[in-house]
Amino acid sequence: MSLSRNKHLLWPLVWLLLLGLMLLGTSLYKSRQLSGQISSQLPAVVEATLQNNHGYIRQLLPALLAQLNQQSTSLASDELLVCEASFEAIGEGQPVDASLVWQSGLVTFYARYQSVCTPSALSWSACLALMLTLIWLSTQLSQTVLSPREQQLTHSLLQNAVPGSDTQQKLVLQDCRQHWQEPHWQLFAQISPLLPSQLCLDLINHGIRHQLHCNEPDWLVLAARQRPDDPAAIWAVATAEPQLKFQLETGQLWVHGLELKLSRTPFLYYYWYASRRKSALQDGWVLNPASNRPSTDYATELTALMLQGHGHKKALQDIEAGVKAKTLDQNRSKLRDELEQQLGPALAQQFLFDCHKDVKSSRSHYRMMTTPEQIELI
16 A cells, blocks of 8 residues: 555544534634623623512522523534533622623622533534544545556556456455555566566565565565575565675575575685685785785685685695785686676675775785675684
């Protein structure tokens, strides 16, 4: 479900908020209306009562309050709100907490009351009906509204991934609309031109079921081309850390969780550079030997490594008199070619070498781009 469709789920809350604000505004208006009615009618009621009973307000007070409380219930009520005024006191004088003060001849009268407006039963029923209606409408919209890009992708998916009956296509489309979110549509848009649509569908649904997130679709595509029948293994590569793992005895190499097959000699040189990168020696940098002076120190390290890693006889013979700059350059070049062939130039780049030249000797220093923490040697 895309972000554009998620917005429809907010509409019930928006409408309910607007309805609540409307009721609040109406309540305030009705309260003022009730106060206005009391202000215009109460003095006359009190005056008439006093005239009929010769001004004995203290004796008439309980009966008058009861009568007013009975009559005031419907003063400002309607179908939406029920407004009530509860009279607490009527008397002579002008107390500070009086709700209403008026003058009758030479005498000042006051009244103290509270007004309350509450939604009627009809209001609550209307709110409930409106809420249920809006939720139903939003659910329908969320299942039917697709952005133009999603419509195009869905059409491609149905045409290529589900070539069966209309019923099968509708089931797939309904499942996508219910469970796919914006990242899933984005991932489908990125991988669908490169992989079969049915495989794309399987991969995205596998990711949804296992709550997986793919930030590097290129690795997903690469792994899918190697193991199209294993979504779990494909996702393991796509979500792996950018690490290098070497197994010296067997000559195995895993890059970003993906096993690669390298020729024996380039693999051993790669292992040597990786061990240098992990060590504190020269901060991982390897200086190419002088053209007229092969490095016997490098030869000692590489010979021990090749014997342990079952290196070829010719590779051992090439470094008997020392390691030449040409030998290192050739093996780095072979290594780059093999990594780029299996990973592609873009993905292989981060696992190749940094280089800088020594100012005095014009000889080059090389170091693996991979950080020591991202290298595991077994």
